[in-house]
Amino acid sequence: MTFIGMPRGTGNLTGAPFPEAASEALDNAQLRRNLAKATGTIRAKRAAVVDELPDWAALRAAGAAIKDDVLANLDTYLLRFEAALTERGSTVHWARDAEEATRIVTELVTATGAREVIKVKSMATAEIGLNEALAAAGVAAVETDLAELIVQLGHDRPSHILVPAIHRNRAEIREIFAEGMGATDLTDDPRVLAEAARAHLRRKFLTVDVAVSGANFAIAETGGLVVVESEGNGRMCLTLPRTLISVVGIEKIIPAWQDLEVFLQLLPRSSTGERMNPYTSVWTGPTEGQTSHVVLVDNGRTATLADPDGRAALRCIRCSACLNSCPVYERTGGHAYGSTYPGPIGAVLSPQLTGIDRNPTLPYASSLCGVCYDVCPVAIDIPSMLVHLRGRAPKPRAEAAAMRAAAWAMSDHRRWRRLLRAGRLGRALGRRPMLPPPLSAWTRARDLPEPPRQTFRDWWDTR
Amino acid sequence: MRVALFVTCLVDGLFPDVGKATVTLLERLGHEVVVPPRQTCCGQMHINTGYAAQAAPIVANHVEAFADADVVVVPSGSCAGSIRHQHAEVAREHGRPGLADAATAVAARTYELSEFLVDVLGVTDVGAYFPHRVTYHPTCHSLRVLGVGERPLRLLRAVRGIDLVELPGAETCCGFGGTFALKNADTSTAMLADKMSAVTTTGAKVLTAGDSSCLMHIGGGLARLRSGVRTLHLAEILAAT
Numbered sequence: 001m002t003f004i005g006m007p008r009g010t011g012n013l014t015g016a017p018f019p020e021a022a023s024e025a026l027d028n029a030q031l032r033r034n035l036a037k038a039t040g041t042i043r044a045k046r047a048a049v050v051d052e053l054p055d056w057a058a059l060r061a062a063g064a065a066i067k068d069d070v071l072a073n074l075d076t077y078l079l080r081f082e083a084a085l086t087e088r089g090s091t092v093h094w095a096r097d098a099e100e101a102t103r104i105v106t107e108l109v110t111a112t113g114a115r116e117v118i119k120v121k122s123m124a125t126a127e128i129g130l131n132e133a134l135a136a137a138g139v140a141a142v143e144t145d146l147a148e149l150i151v152q153l154g155h156d157r158p159s160h161i162l163v164p165a166i167h168r169n170r171a172e173i174r175e176i177f178a179e180g181m182g183a184t185d186l187t188d189d190p191r192v193l194a195e196a197a198r199a200h201l202r203r204k205f206l207t208v209d210v211a212v213s214g215a216n217f218a219i220a221e222t223g224g225l226v227v228v229e230s231e232g233n234g235r236m237c238l239t240l241p242r243t244l245i246s247v248v249g250i251e252k253i254i255p256a257w258q259d260l261e262v263f264l265q266l267l268p269r270s271s272t273g274e275r276m277n278p279y280t281s282v283w284t285g286p287t288e289g290q291t292s293h294v295v296l297v298d299n300g301r302t303a304t305l306a307d308p309d310g311r312a313a314l315r316c317i318r319c320s321a322c323l324n325s326c327p328v329y330e331r332t333g334g335h336a337y338g339s340t341y342p343g344p345i346g347a348v349l350s351p352q353l354t355g356i357d358r359n360p361t362l363p364y365a366s367s368l369c370g371v372c373y374d375v376c377p378v379a380i381d382i383p384s385m386l387v388h389l390r391g392r393a394p395k396p397r398a399e400a401a402a403m404r405a406a407a408w409a410m411s412d413h414r415r416w417r418r419l420l421r422a423g424r425l426g427r428a429l430g431r432r433p434m435l436p437p438p439l440s441a442w443t444r445a446r447d448l449p450e451p452p453r454q455t456f457r458d459w460w461d462t463r
Numbered sequence: 464m465r466v467a468l469f470v471t472c473l474v475d476g477l478f479p480d481v482g483k484a485t486v487t488l489l490e491r492l493g494h495e496v497v498v499p500p501r502q503t504c505c506g507q508m509h510i511n512t513g514y515a516a517q518a519a520p521i522v523a524n525h526v527e528a529f530a531d532a533d534v535v536v537v538p539s540g541s542c543a544g545s546i547r548h549q550h551a552e553v554a555r556e557h558g559r560p561g562l563a564d565a566a567t568a569v570a571a572r573t574y575e576l577s578e579f580l581v582d583v584l585g586v587t588d589v590g591a592y593f594p595h596r597v598t599y600h601p602t603c604h605s606l607r608v609l610g611v612g613e614r615p616l617r618l619l620r621a622v623r624g625i626d627l628v629e630l631p632g633a634e635t636c637c638g639f640g641g642t643f644a645l646k647n648a649d650t651s652t653a654m655l656a657d658k659m660s661a662v663t664t665t666g667a668k669v670l671t672a673g674d675s676s677c678l679m680h681i682g683g684g685l686a687r688l689r690s691g692v693r694t695l696h697l698a699e700i701l702a703a704t
């Protein structure tokens with residue numbers, strides 16, 4: 001159900017058709033090695049810290065229930081959040097879509113006269129294409145998350161929610177840093193690379209006066225925003241500059257402070273495989289001498305909320321466990337999904353936000369193996385949602401005709417048995433026939449089973 | 464017990480030996496097998512490819528075919544999964560609440576083969592003899608949709624003469640995924656390649672699983688590679704003496 005006027009998601013949410021983009025990525029052996037290694041390590045860490053919690057199932061159910069309550073009462077919670085935050089001295093802005101959100105932020109930044117902003121790692125700003133919009137206005141956005149910095153200096157795109165440079169290995173990172181920072185004395189040692197990034201960023205922290213952040217959670221009761229991170233660079237951005245602009249998807253709401261108890265257990269264990277992440281920053285309105293703006297972004301979320309089969313996607317806390325566990329993601333990497341949100345959740349969320357017509361291939365980018373549902377800390381049944389989305393996806397004509405014919409045969413046993421008997425004639429084709437597309441996709445890499453002399457049912461009748 | 468066999472469309476048309484083995488096994492355990500004549504397909508391919516509307520009459524046919532059965536046994540994790548977790552919803556979504564109730568009732572009496580043997584009959588030693596090195600791939604839908612867990616392995620461990628070896632990365636999808644294998648053929652093949660190398664490292668001569676569909680995919684790849692590894696459905700090993 002979509003109501004007239006409900007904004008659809010715009011910005012960085014679409015790309016080339018998945019099958020073609022995936023084929024290209026699959027040809028990159030280095031990428032596959034990097035991904036297999038990185039996701040394998042993080043999967044093992046996650047499994048260890050999740051298995052040690054006796055009440056994981058209860059925590060997961062609680063996380064899902066809290067988010068479902070938020071989604072059912074989102075209007076109330078958002079207004080409560082706005083009122084609390086306004087009272088604490090922040091200015092709240094509302095943005096329908098990517099264009100409106102980037103325009104608001106760009107105007108706020110240019111009003112300060114700044115030519116540079118420092119950024120806390122944020123999915124929402126990537127989704128709306130903020131860096132590109134700021135660049136067009138002559139403002140440089142500097143990413144301060146180490147992996148985001150690698151992506152930015154490499155003129156690359158993020159390929160993972162949590163580790164945007166997961167497709168890069170150390171040697172590649174050294175080259176990117178050498179080029180991007182003009183550093184000549186680097187080695188592949190992670191400590192050396194981290195030190196180079198630290199020196200580079202320290203200069204920015206001390207000179208840039210505007211920061212842009214996202215938020216992992218927005219607390220309706222208090223107006224508080226929460227950023228969960230590993231490096232502490234986000235905290236530098238949140239505290240040093242005099243202007244802080246936070247871009248927050250409207251589904252990031254949690255009702256109250258105490259709900260963090262649940263999510264701060266679910267999130268780090270699911271994302272980095274840690275019991276607790278090193279830095280959790282919570283701020284409620286501006287600190288003394290600071291100006292704070294919060295931009296609440298819809299960009300297709302209300303439309304997603306209106307869809308009973310799709311709204312659970314808004315529970316997502318962007319932990320990336322589903323990406324790390326997905327056998328498709330592990331082989332294709334994140335770029336193949338063409339959206340800020342890759343992996344299983346991206347295959348659901350991107351078409352939900354943009355509408356299926358702008359993302360028709362993503363719902364099929366899954367073997368429906370179900371491992372994403374198993375690991376999701378807020379129990380999003382991604383496979384079932386993919387199946388629902390497939391129901392709405394535009395279908396190739398020949399496929400639709402074949403499926404209609406098959407359904408006609410399969411809904412009556414006499415027709416079906418006649419078809420199967422005819423199929424035995426396929427014996428003449430042998431095991432490696434040249435089949436027309438799309439069936440040729442099967443025989444490129446696999447032999448066909450030889451059709452038997454007799455179907456099971458014909459055998460049964462002779463017994 | 465009188466057991467209604469839902470043989471599945473794939474086994475009926477392409478792998479009749481799996482159906483015959485299921486019959487042999489159940490009869491050897493002392494049960495009467497019937498094959499309700501109206502059965503065709505569970506409709507899963509249509510549902511999972513986005514053709515739930517076309518699947519609704521297939522679901523209706525299935526429910527009618529098995530309406531009178533006391534217990535239904537399926538030699539497929541994914542077909543059992545579809546019957547249990549999709550049929551009623553498809554019926555409801557297409558405005559057939561009566562069919563949805565009937566589908567729920569049939570689903571409640573439907574068991575995947577290893578579930579039926581272990582949970583309903585309470586046997587793990589089915590009296591099989593199979594003197595070969597075997598490795599087992601837990602198919603995704605048997606593992607995650609049905610949750611068959613260790614049941615197939617318990618049945619296999621009780622087979623006399625078997626040399627059962629563990630498959631590395633067993634729980635990773637083989638890349639079949641129904642029409643996924645055609646729509647995303649290159650990704651499917653990449654997943655298949657990794658599964659096949661896991662299988663060949665075990666030195667097993669036979670790869671087994673509870674779904675003929677995944678076995679058709681992995682077996683087709685293994686045959687193309689001339690790997691010397693055969694694929695056999697779990698029922699075929701359990702029926703062997």
Ligand code: SF4
Nearest residue numbers: 316317319320322376
């Ligand atoms: S869908 Fe679930 S597992 Fe995937 S990123 Fe979101 S919360 Fe994490």
